[in-house]
Amino acid sequence: MDRQKEEAALVKRVSSHDADAFNELMLRFLPMIERYTFRLCRSTEITEDVVQETFLRLWQGADRYDPAKATLSTWLHRIAHNLCMDLFRKHQRLSPLPDDWEGELSDSTVNGTDNANTPQSAFEQHRKTAQVAEALDALPERQRSVLLLSYFQGFSNQEIGTIHDLSIAAVESLLARARRNLTKRLL
Amino acid sequence: MSEQQRLIQLLKLYGSDVDRWPEEDQHLGDPDMFDPFTLEVWQEARRLDQRLSEDVIPNRSSEMRWRIHNLISAPPATFTERWLLPLTEPWRPALVHALILSLGLLTSDLVQDSGFVDSTDYDDAIVWAAQYLGDIQP
Incomplete structure (x- = not known):
């Protein structure tokens, strides 16, 4: 059974409130939804709310998922993205980095190297991260989201088009502009 | 191309x-x-x-997974939990306060019906004290 069919079968089980199937899907998708949401809003509180709401929607509305239209990953990213956009609209702009950011880095990290043992290296890592985060946050909303989905989440342009309701040409244009803007700010 | x-x-x-x-x-x-x-x-x-690649982000997946798991595993909320305890909607505390006020007005009516006479008169106070001490009969 290929991966997509297997996921569709799990979603079907979730629609009849099978907690084991739901946990399996959380194990597979929660970390990537968390990473995407955090990079989009740069707030641990909002990330937690959005991730929780995304998976509660899966739990309560799994029967609305149509595997013929999109992969489960695409569907979940679309839900998370729309929730983030709703929050953006409500709060206008969110702070680029949370106040407790430095403390969190030393707990555990997703794709970091394990060299944050000394205060010096932790500070250096924090500084670099802050610079990149600032540059990403400075991008227009669509460019940022398309770049995150392509570069960090590994989606194809077609999948990004499905998430954003955009043509592949529009996705490519946003992607190229995002990288050009980042090059100007970071290099 | x-x-x-x-x-x-x-x-x-x-x-x-x-x-x-x-x-x-x-x-x-x-x-x-x-x-x-x-x-x-x-x-x-x-x-x-x-x-x-220097954009390192925090990882709270396991905490979140646990919290969501607890949310979906919780038994369905009772009527009281759904309507009276989570007083987040603005009209709900108003409803509770209105109920308490109504109860207070009703109780107040009952107290008056019991024949109890409220007084701040100095002489009345002397009489009540004397009755309490048993110096005079009510």
């Missing part, structure tokens, strides 16, 4: 990591075969990729 133009387009869209390129284009990604201009574009794309 020439091979060089396509290469530059790929570098500008996806960066220097060939694994991120569409599968059908990955055979183009050998830097040893690049002309000087393409090599320059490739180096710039690689420097940007290195900077982007």
